[in-house]
Amino acid sequence: MGAEPLEIHLDDQDVSRALRHDVRVGLIADPRWLPPKWFYDARGSELFDEITRLPEYYPTRAERAVLEVRAVEIAELTGAKTLIELGSGSSEKTRLLLDAFSRRGGLGTFVPLDVSVSALRASTAALAADYPRLRVRGIVGDFTRHLDRLPTGGARLVAFLGGTIGNLLPTERAEFLTRTRAALEAGDWLLIGTDLVKDPAVLVPAYDDAAGVTAEFNRNVLRVLNRELGADFAPEAFAHVALWDPDREWIEMRLRAQRPMRVRVLDLEVDFAAGEDLRTEVSAKFRPEGIAAELTAAGFHPERFWTDPEGRFGVTLARA
Numbered sequence: 266m267g268a269e270p271l272e273i274h275l276d277d278q279d280v281s282r283a284l285r286h287d288v289r290v291g292l293i294a295d296p297r298w299l300p301p302k303w304f305y306d307a308r309g310s311e312l313f314d315e316i317t318r319l320p321e322y323y324p325t326r327a328e329r330a331v332l333e334v335r336a337v338e339i340a341e342l343t344g345a346k347t348l349i350e351l352g353s354g355s356s357e358k359t360r361l362l363l364d365a366f367s368r369r370g371g372l373g374t375f376v377p378l379d380v381s382v383s384a385l386r387a388s389t390a391a392l393a394a395d396y397p398r399l400r401v402r403g404i405v406g407d408f409t410r411h412l413d414r415l416p417t418g419g420a421r422l423v424a425f426l427g428g429t430i431g432n433l434l435p436t437e438r439a440e441f442l443t444r445t446r447a448a449l450e451a452g453d454w455l456l457i458g459t460d461l462v463k464d465p466a467v468l469v470p471a472y473d474d475a476a477g478v479t480a481e482f483n484r485n486v487l488r489v490l491n492r493e494l495g496a497d498f499a500p501e502a503f504a505h506v507a508l509w510d511p512d513r514e515w516i517e518m519r520l521r522a523q524r525p526m527r528v529r530v531l532d533l534e535v536d537f538a539a540g541e542d543l544r545t546e547v548s549a550k551f552r553p554e555g556i557a558a559e560l561t562a563a564g565f566h567p568e569r570f571w572t573d574p575e576g577r578f579g580v581t582l583a584r585a
């Protein structure tokens with residue numbers, strides 16, 4: 266049968282317009298910043314997959330450990346007919362859910378949504394081949410903008426895994442959860458993965474690995490700007506920085522100019538002083554009470570909270 270054709274809610278023009286907008290706002294801001302979604306071109310998505318296999322990067326393995334134990338319970342409790350995955354990437358861990366649902370029966374449709382066309386093409390083709398009875402409907406979209414395009418009706422489970430919610434700033438997070446709730450009906454479900462606050466000696470290396478893969482991933486955003494906007498960043502002249510902010514309880518990734526530079530991008534000339542930072546990602550870490558409070562504030566009813574045996578990563582199942 267194969268996967269259905271991708272449903273495109275973000276065409277190249279929308280993407281380009283959004284990128285230009287973010288560059289115009291972020292590169293002239295003080296401090297300078299870019300949203301993390303621009304990491305994920307084909308190369309960036311590959312680098313991210315490589316990160317998930319690094320010894321220092323525990324979140325993927327820890328979340329997988331939770332899903333391995335709880336997938337059957339999630340399938341039973343939710344009885345979902347449609348599984349929607351936001352920011353699906355390769356959907357690797359989601360296979361644990363699909364396996365549990367296949368054994369139980371009843372799940373008819375899987376809807377992965379991602380900004381990366383390349384990641385979606387690969388994942389939907391592989392999933393359609395491995396789950397021949399499942400309808401696989403990939404949606405190219407931005408989970409902060411296209412929640413109103415999700416399929417409607419009938420026992421839905423929205424999965425937002427990997428701790429991706431941590432990439433949103435607190436106000437964006439609240440807005441995202443409220444909009445997700447609005448897109449659902451009472452009785453639908455949300456499964457959300459959140460990395461947990463822990464010793465910075467564990468957190469920081471997860472974002473600054475010895476092999477330098479995360480550094481390449483970070484610099485990849487400059488290559489995206491060079492290619493898509495004709496910018497002239499010298500990626501190698503920026504150092505990768507990962508910092509733990511103990512007050513805001515988040516990791517920040519930055520690119521630090523190693524010498525003074527003038528960069529041309531769009532019609533802007535952006536001057537970097539030596540040592541000046543461009544913030545490229547926030548990855549918030551959570552406490553169990555905080556997760557429940559944020560979900561409740563958005564109109565969800567948290568029903569289960571699980572962690573891996575080492576308590577590194579949390580997975581919450583909440584009812585709409």
Ligand code: AVJ
Nearest residue numbers: 316427428429432472479548
């Ligand atoms: C995609 C949100 C899971 O914040 O941990 C990995 C992205 N950035 N290494 C995260 C990321 C640097 C990642 N998530």
